[in-house]
Amino acid sequence: MPLPSSVNVEVNALQAVCRQVFGFRLAMIALASPVALLGAADGLATWLVGAAVLVTFMGSYAMFRDWERFGPLLLRHPALLAADTLFGSLLLVTAGPQSTLGYVSVCTPLLAGLAYSWRGAAFFACLQSLILLAIHAAIHPAIHAAGVGEATLLPGLCVITGAFGVTLRNLLLRFGAATRALAVAQAVAEERARLARDMHDSVAKTLHGLALAADALAVSPDPRRQARVVARSARRAAAESRELLGDLRRQSYAAPTEVDLASELTDRVRDFARRSGIEARYRGAGPGSVPPVPYAVARQLLTIASEAMENAGRHARPSRVEVSAGVDAGLLRISVYDDGRGLPPGTTLDGLRRTGHFGLVGMVERAAGVGARLRIGRGGAAKGTEVRLELPVEGVGR
Structure with a gap:
């Protein structure tokens, strides 16, 4: 903390x-x-x-x-x-x-x-x-x-x-x-909010998927295949728990290290495509390559991108997901686009918070925490949803 x-x-x-x-x-x-x-x-x-x-x-x-x-x-x-x-x-x-x-x-x-x-x-x-x-x-x-x-x-x-x-x-x-x-009370409140976001964006969602997969096991025509899905989800929940605990220890004891953001995004896109069965790919965008990012900042950016992909897979029913990252006009831009059905009309952060849907709310809070701006909408496409994050390059080293 x-x-x-x-x-x-x-x-x-x-x-x-x-x-x-x-x-x-x-x-x-x-x-x-x-x-x-x-x-x-x-x-x-x-x-x-x-x-x-x-x-x-x-x-x-x-x-x-x-x-x-x-x-x-x-x-x-x-x-x-x-x-x-x-x-x-x-x-x-x-x-x-x-x-x-x-x-x-x-x-x-x-x-x-x-x-x-x-x-x-x-x-x-x-x-x-x-x-x-x-x-x-x-x-x-x-x-x-x-x-x-x-x-x-x-x-x-x-x-x-x-x-x-x-x-x-x-x-x-x-x-x-x-x-x-x-100051101590504010730090405690911020830490509680951060832990709540981490639990929601990782372990809680994976355990929910694990429960659904276990429910489907009893009526599945292919129990072996469904059992492999359950095992894979359980291993993912364990890995996310270890990652969360390791992150807490790293923040307390270890010095920040830089992260190759492009490589991490590529790995997460591949993992998402393998788990969801949805076509997903990563590409570089903008005239500038993605610079190395300190761990504390990279962790928030990667979590936002992963959450955007997971939301698309669960709610939008897309046929493909495209993730891009690059530097343009002094801004580090990360975009997650899906060609699904898009957000329901009239969706607001306050409405999502009242109804207990904290995914988008957590993404906005994470972006604000590192000084980035988050835009959620169609972007330049005719349909679907684009989650675009923009962070000034000079703020990447903070």
Whole structure:
């Protein structure tokens, strides 16, 4: 069964959000750095503020530019974010919380919530809030009642953004889990449909024919001949069962191999003619020869052609069946034509599905599964039925 992609959906989403937050921090640091440098005292203070600008700017740039390389370090070592917070506090001292660096401080708990969940968000929200309150108290020693709201605005935003980061993280994780569950359910449904088509197109039909042959054995004027038909049908059912099981194992364990489609079609046409007694032949068609086809694609194309021949033999009462394949105008075309009585008027896929006739429905589903288009009708003939499959040559290698 084809499994969903191994890509971790929620981790990718978290990484994308974290990268965007670092991009925002990068822009805010660039805007506030001149103010921080101008506000620093001469001498050692200027050097410290300059070092803080360099560290915080380059750290944000590295995370934004190459998260795949540096992001895992930040996720494994929260101390790196704590060091960045302390370096940023030097800029806050000189530029002031009212500058654009105030927005940078609010981003820190948001990043902690995204990266470290509740505990990280709580720790960094408290750390950043204490830094902001300490800086505001140093700038305004006497905090009066009117200034309490201003002093607690950014610390309050730190708490809010930390909680928002955790909430966003949980939503992304749940979305990723739901996406994977949906992908698995879809893969299971597709596998069930594929197995149903395989059983219908091979073993089920052969066993039905075997039952009919066994019923006819009791009243047959030539029991030996009828017994040979029963034995041949039983061997065919066993062979189809082995082919089906082998295909399941091959899809699970073996690498895809290419198939000579023309040779396989020739063999299947000969087998159909031998079993049915109907004149059947294969011929190449179109200016281009049939290219080698990967096993997964060839299996679907061959099953469609075999199903078309079997349907013609069972329902159309033809005198001959013609199968052709070739490449023309960039399309791989496979045609199965019979000169029988044709489809009943008003036949639709929905009608066939409702009445339990899944042969044509399965053929259409198989064609769609490999990116091909299937046409069923008279084609250019005056009577009979043509099943024509067209697959772009560039899609054959998928």
